Amino acid sequence: MNVFDGQFPRELEDESIYIMREVAAQFERPVLLFSGGKDSITLVRLAEKAFYPGKIPFPLLHVDTGHNFPETIAFRDALVEELGLELHVRYVQDSIDKKIAVEESGKYASRNALQTVTLLAAIEEFKFDACIGGARRDEEKARAKERVFSVRDDFGQWDSKKQRPELFDMLNGRINVGENVRAFPISNWTEIDVWNYIREEGLEIPSIYYAHQREVFQRDGMIWPNSTFINKDENEKIETRTVRFRTVGDMTCTAAVESDADQIETVIEEILSATISERGARIDDKRSESAMEKRKQYGYF
Amino acid sequence: MDISNKQVLRIATAGSVDDGKSTLIGRLLFDTKSITSDKLLAIEKSSRRKGLDYIDLSLLTDGLVAEREQGITIDVAHIYFATKSRKYIIADTPGHIEYTRNMVTGASNADASLILIDARNGLVEQTRRHLYIAHLLRVPKVVVCINKMDLVGYDHARFKSIVYEVKALVTSASLAGFDISFLPISSLYGENIVEGSQEMPWYLGNSLIEVLEAIEVKVQQRELPSRFPVQYVIRPKTQKYHDYRGYAGKVASGVFKVGDMVTVLPSGAVSEICAVQKYRTELNEAIAGESVSVLLKDDIGASRGDMLVKEGSINFGNEITSDVCWMDSNPLVAGKTYKLQHGVSESRVKVLGLNHKVNTESLLVESGISDFQLNDIGEVVLRSSKPVLADSYWQNRNNGAFILIDEFTNNTVGVGFVA
Numbered sequence: 001m002n003v004f005d006g007q008f009p010r011e012l013e014d015e016s017i018y019i020m021r022e023v024a025a026q027f028e029r030p031v032l033l034f035s036g037g038k039d040s041i042t043l044v045r046l047a048e049k050a051f052y053p054g055k056i057p058f059p060l061l062h063v064d065t066g067h068n069f070p071e072t073i074a075f076r077d078a079l080v081e082e083l084g085l086e087l088h089v090r091y092v093q094d095s096i097d098k099k100i101a102v103e104e105s106g107k108y109a110s111r112n113a114l115q116t117v118t119l120l121a122a123i124e125e126f127k128f129d130a131c132i133g134g135a136r137r138d139e140e141k142a143r144a145k146e147r148v149f150s151v152r153d154d155f156g157q158w159d160s161k162k163q164r165p166e167l168f169d170m171l172n173g174r175i176n177v178g179e180n181v182r183a184f185p186i187s188n189w190t191e192i193d194v195w196n197y198i199r200e201e202g203l204e205i206p207s208i209y210y211a212h213q214r215e216v217f218q219r220d221g222m223i224w225p226n227s228t229f230i231n232k233d234e235n236e237k238i239e240t241r242t243v244r245f246r247t248v249g250d251m252t253c254t255a256a257v258e259s260d261a262d263q264i265e266t267v268i269e270e271i272l273s274a275t276i277s278e279r280g281a282r283i284d285d286k287r288s289e290s291a292m293e294k295r296k297q298y299g300y301f
Numbered sequence: 302m303d304i305s306n307k308q309v310l311r312i313a314t315a316g317s318v319d320d321g322k323s324t325l326i327g328r329l330l331f332d333t334k335s336i337t338s339d340k341l342l343a344i345e346k347s348s349r350r351k352g353l354d355y356i357d358l359s360l361l362t363d364g365l366v367a368e369r370e371q372g373i374t375i376d377v378a379h380i381y382f383a384t385k386s387r388k389y390i391i392a393d394t395p396g397h398i399e400y401t402r403n404m405v406t407g408a409s410n411a412d413a414s415l416i417l418i419d420a421r422n423g424l425v426e427q428t429r430r431h432l433y434i435a436h437l438l439r440v441p442k443v444v445v446c447i448n449k450m451d452l453v454g455y456d457h458a459r460f461k462s463i464v465y466e467v468k469a470l471v472t473s474a475s476l477a478g479f480d481i482s483f484l485p486i487s488s489l490y491g492e493n494i495v496e497g498s499q500e501m502p503w504y505l506g507n508s509l510i511e512v513l514e515a516i517e518v519k520v521q522q523r524e525l526p527s528r529f530p531v532q533y534v535i536r537p538k539t540q541k542y543h544d545y546r547g548y549a550g551k552v553a554s555g556v557f558k559v560g561d562m563v564t565v566l567p568s569g570a571v572s573e574i575c576a577v578q579k580y581r582t583e584l585n586e587a588i589a590g591e592s593v594s595v596l597l598k599d600d601i602g603a604s605r606g607d608m609l610v611k612e613g614s615i616n617f618g619n620e621i622t623s624d625v626c627w628m629d630s631n632p633l634v635a636g637k638t639y640k641l642q643h644g645v646s647e648s649r650v651k652v653l654g655l656n657h658k659v660n661t662e663s664l665l666v667e668s669g670i671s672d673f674q675l676n677d678i679g680e681v682v683l684r685s686s687k688p689v690l691a692d693s694y695w696q697n698r699n700n701g702a703f704i705l706i707d708e709f710t711n712n713t714v715g716v717g718f719v720a
Contacts, residue, residue, distance in 0.1 A: 009308035009388055017592040018551045021533040025605055025645070049580040050592075053545060054537040121641070137379040141361070144378045160376060164713045165402055165407040165628050170642055170704050174711040188390055190381045277337040 006268075010194035012189055013046065018147055018169060019185040020132070021033070024057050026173035027130040027181070033119075034060040037248040038205050039134030039186065041079070042194055045203055046185060047132075048083065057087035061131070062120035063118050065111040066093045067250040068227040090122040107231050110252040119154045123180055126148045130173065130181045138190040139279055148187050154178035156191040162281035192271060199264045211244045211262040222255035246271070247278050309388045311518060313411035313440065315404045315431045316396045321448050324418050325488035326380055326393055327358020332495035333510065334360065335382035355489075377407050383411050396427045401661060401676035402628040403433050405716060409702070412518050413442040418526055420453045420485070424466045426662040432467070433661050436476040437624060437678065437718065439698050440563075442516050443557040445480045446509065451487040452502065457503040460485045474664045478695075484509055526692065527555025528700045529563075529601050530644040535594055547578065547602055548595035553644065553699045555611065557584040557595060563609040567617070567688050570601040589699060606646035608690045617688040620653070622720045624694075625673065625681050627716035629707065632672040633681070638712070641685060643703040649686040650705070656680040673715075680720070693717035 023030050032047060034040045047056045062076060080087045092114045094103035101117040123131065137144045143181060147163050149171045164172055173181050186194070198205060215226035217236045224230060226238050229252050243256035244267070257276075261267040330336050344360040351357065367386030380391040390405035394400060396417075414435040418428055435443050445467055453459045464483045471481065484493055485504050492498035495510045506513070532550035557563070561574045567582055576596040577584040587593040595609065603609070627633050633652060641650045657668040658679035673679055694701030695718075705715035 007308070011309055011590055014551060014590055014592040018532070021549055021592075021647070025533050050549070051533075051535060052580050053539075053542050053547075054535045120506045138381045143379075144380060145376045163376065165377075165406040165716070167406055167461050167701050167704055167713070169410075170644065170702075172642065172704065172706055172711070173714045174640075174706060175709060188379070188381075190383075190388075192383075193388075275338040 006196065007236060008193060008200050011196050012186075012193060013049075013197070015169070015188065016046045016185040018051040019171065019183065020047050022049070022149075022171045022173070023130050023132055023183045023185075026171070029126065029128050030058040030183070031061045031088075031126065031128045031131040032056075032058055032132040033134070034062050034076065035134075036076045036136070036206060036247070037061070038170060038194055038198060039136065039211065041136050041203060041205055042189075042197060043132060044079065044083070044085070045197075045201060056083070056085060058132075059088055059124075061113045061119075061122055061128075062087065062089045063122065064089050064091045065115060065250040065252075067111055067227070069206070069208050069225075069245075069248065071206045071208045072248060074203070079204075088122070088126070090118050090125075092118045094118070095121060107233065108252070108270060109231060112249060112253045116156065123156070128180060129175065130183050130191055132183045132185065134186060135182075135184050136189050136191070136194075137187050144186060146187065148184055149173050150182040150184065151175060152180055152182060154180075156180075167267070189245060193266070195264070195268050195271060199268065206248065208245045209246060210267065211242050211259045213240055214243050214256065215239070216241050216243060222260065225251050225254070225256055227251040305392055309390060310411050310412050310513065311390045311392065311410050312415055312513070313392045313394065313404070313407040313425075314415040314417070315394050315407065315434070316417035321360070321419070321488045322393070322396070323359030324357075325415075325417065325446065325448065325486070325494070327361045327390060328488045328491055328494050329510070330361060330380070330382050330393075332491055333360060333382050333384060352376070358488075368407055371701070377403050384510065384514060387488065389513070397432065398427075398430065398661070398676060401430065401434070401678070402626060404431065405438065405626045405628075405678075407436040408434050410438050411438070411440045413444060413513070413516055414440040414479070416443060416445045418445060418447050418463060418467075420449045420456075420459055420463065421448050423463050424470065428467065429470065429664055430661040432471065432476050433474075433659070433664055433678075436478050437626075439478045441479055441518070441693065444479045444509070445483045445595070446486050446488075447479065447483065448486050448488055450485045450492065451490055455485070455487075455492075455498075455500040456594065457501070460504075482506075482512055484512065515524055523556050525554040525589070525697050525699070526615075527557055527561075527563075527609075528553040528615075528692070528697070529595060529609040530646065530690075531605055531607045531609065532645045534604060546600065547596055549592070549594045550645070551592045552587050552589050554589045554697055556586050556588045557593075557609070559584075563595075563597070563611055564614065565601050565603045566608045566610055566615060566690050568601070568607070570599075570603075572597040572599040572601050574598075604654075608646075615690050615692060617690050619685045619688060621650070621683045621685060621689055621691070621717075622656075623681060623683065623703075623716045623717040624720065625705070625715050626679045627673040627675060627715050628667075628713060630675050631707070631713060631714070632674050633677075633705075634672045638707055638708060640706040641683070641689065641703050641717075642706060643689050643691050644700070646690065648689060649708075650683040653682040653684050656682065681717075681719075689719075691719045693720060695720075 092111045095118045101114045216223045244259040260272045346358040346561045378393045394403040394407040416431045487492040531548045535547035575598045578594045638651045655670045658670045692700045701719045703717045707714045
């Protein structure tokens, strides 16, 4: 992969801060969707900068699948404490208990898709009118067509044919009752931009992004983290390897990569020489060619 | 004038269904090694499933199921790649007349516009439309790629005659405002995309990527009148920052320095800038494009939608003459009211009249118009409920455009360029 001289282009930060301020100005009850991954950590930093020395004028929402990496949860709580943020957590398990979501079964069972149900319930509960997400257009081809302000109906559905044109930097967040907007301030960032930003800003990220020893097993040519949440075959052998994660979803949908990169510089070097894309390690995207587009139509962010 | 190579270059592409635009972009990504092997493997598989004997690079950019099925680009897609010297963002748009609004959208943020011509067909209606849009939007640089040279035997004479035709059109229709260059390419075989061409020794110019790398984005905004739209007022009201009042926003044009006297529009109140801040950093100045907070000596009570200006005050009034590109299936008609959003400022407007419409295929002006249908471009007169603090788009691209919003559906239905 090519990259120009390894710097973060600061005009991307200016654009993202502008978008953060538009969200705060145009909506009554915005929320920042926080997963504990590097992209949502970047969002928190941008929000901090956008409103400094004031506080971030909206809360964080974490939709907890219950299948998280424990390191991510510990990180989340420390960050919230440090910045004095307001955090809401809503659990996929509660949606399952209320029978509004049904647990998947079988070898590939994951709660990734169920997050949407819990998210939509939380939007309704808190009457959020804008959800700020860390999705980037470079991640995936359906996301490449996403707007910065993406209007969803009350089923959270994304209709690619009815998207509003976005001209210059003017954002139209006006919505009708029952609709809400997904706002994506880092739409124009690429994976390497996020990493360079984390390095230049000196941001803390969960330890699982760096090389560490972990129990893993091999499946479909990918390295899966061992956990009690994954249904394993008897011939899937657990072994301890030195790995890191390039993207962090929950433990059932995120594959590891073999790596010795234990600090930000070596992580960046590794990404620059990688021949596999970031979401190449996302098991949830491998389901079909249009897996992401389909999930977005059902309200995934 | 301050000239610098920006770290990010934004390109708009437009092309007809079959002139190979998606293939060209796929080729740019492929030849700059911006495609990872898993993505390549995925499109190899899809190409084979479709019974192709080559890798269909257009599958990289056509992200929606409907697009892959029909083999065309419908929406604006954003594609990212980087070279050693800068980052590129491509807004890839379809070229058909029914997607004029998408082309205008893509071109609105572009530093450069890439126009494709099929060497077999030469200049067609769509080429006129694409050139007209680049002109209307004042995209500073146009790169015309004459593609599929392999299908005309890499014929130099064919290339020359198309270049001649395009240049003649640009002159006769007075399509001003951009710098233009021409390249003979074959995106299918990668001729003159990143590498030069063995097949066209008669072409001595640069490859496409070399042309793009050399584009110097003139940071003229610094020379333009200073405009700072107040986007958000930061008032922490904490003990430490009890009287803090930061006017947060992104500088639209010009430069704002500590010590500058500024006028707040529309009130006309005057004060002096006592600080320009970016997070914890105190700056001496902020230039166009920077998101900052400006602090003033006096409490002049500016709020969102107001604008700080320096020299060259805005000649604002309540009547606006403007070119408009219509983007909605419900037509624009005289007498109807809309919301107008100029930057971060909102007002209501009434359509007083429609002056004329431009036929984007013939480039002829038609008068006596009763409405604008989806994708129509023409001139209107609007009356606004409050002053719109816009400059002429031709003089200041960063403070001369607005969008129109339907009051009932809330959809963005048009874009305007103040005359």
